[in-house]
Amino acid sequence: MAQEYQEYTEAIRGEKEILNTLQSLIDHQIVCTMEIPRTQHSWITMLLGIQHAGDSYYLLIDRVSGFENAQSHYADRGVSLEFREEGGVPCQFQTNIIACRPKDILSEIPKVIHRVQRRQYFRLEARLGTEITFRIGSSNSEEKAKVKDYSAGGVAFFIEKGQKLSVGDLLSDIHLNIPKKTGWIRFHIPQAVVRRMEEYTSYGGRDNCAIEFLEIPNETRNSIISVILNEQRVTIQRVRR
DSSP states (O other): OEEEEEEEEEEEOSHHHHHHHHHHHHHTTOEEEEEOTTSSOEEEEEEEEEEEETTEEEEEEEOOTTHHHHHHTSTTTOEEEEEEOTTOOEEEEEEOEEEEOSSEEEEEOOSOEEEEEEEEEEEEEOOTTOEEEEEETTOOSOEEEEEEEEOSSEEEEEOOTTOOOOTTOEEEEEEEEEEETTEEEEEEEEEEEEEEEEEOGGGTTOEEEEEEEEEOOHHHHHHHHHHHHHHHHHHHHHHHO
């Protein structure tokens, strides 16, 4: 059974949580990349501290050469900082600059920090008869295809004659239908995007399309994982006999 990874963004919110995250960066002297969005201006820097004044907190960023001059031309854009936590997880936040001082850059505390996580999923070869239905873009017509394999993060299926799909196409109203002895297990996924298109001559010359789920309720995702784990247990029991 193969594995696949899907990235998702976790938002760190709330003053206490954000301050704790920033303080950890400061304590561990984590290096950050700071840039002015939509420009070529970028610097390597560090967070120096958190300043408390009245009822507000402010972030102190290590001063870097050339920043004040560049920032004066894009004062309305703020800056974006990227860093990696101790475990290697990439994070990013945006903040507005208040003042460039002799030893540091005074900025606002960010309202949110985005942490990019990677979830690991098992990809299961689909049993005979597993199907997927979907709509392409804003089309009202429903398409149907035979599934090659699936996971809690996406599905790979065979392109039928007449179907036209390209990388980046959005699919909606998706139904993954898995046959069982007593009927069907059906999962509804609101939206997905085409990530790969591949030729598989060994499967009757049909192309293979791989999609990634963009919107899927946690309950649905967990149910798909349960089905995959159950299939895995059944396979292991067969092998042991």
